[in-house]
Amino acid sequence: MALLKRSLTLHGHRTSLALEPEFWEVVDERTHSEKRSLAGLIAEIDDNRDPDDPLSSAVRVWVLKQIRSAVD
Numbered sequence: 001m002a003l004l005k006r007s008l009t010l011h012g013h014r015t016s017l018a019l020e021p022e023f024w025e026v027v028d029e030r031t032h033s034e035k036r037s038l039a040g041l042i043a044e045i046d047d048n049r050d051p052d053d054p055l056s057s058a059v060r061v062w063v064l065k066q067i068r069s070a071v072d
Helices: 021-033 038-048 055-071
Strands: 004-010 013-019
Touching: 004 021, 004 038, 013 021, 013 055, 021 038, 021 055, 038 055
Parallel strands: none
Antiparallel strands: 004 013
């Protein structure tokens, strides 16, 4: 499965994040429903992750938690 890469500014620095399209769908839905920017959401996830964990993994775990909370 191909990864989609997006570039954004995170805490004043340009970075890119590569995720599967299915993960981007959930991220995009959340940013749209909460009327917030992609950079703002990713910065929040970044601020709350273990520094030893890759950002892409932290975003995937965040998506999983969003889906689980929607099911409960």
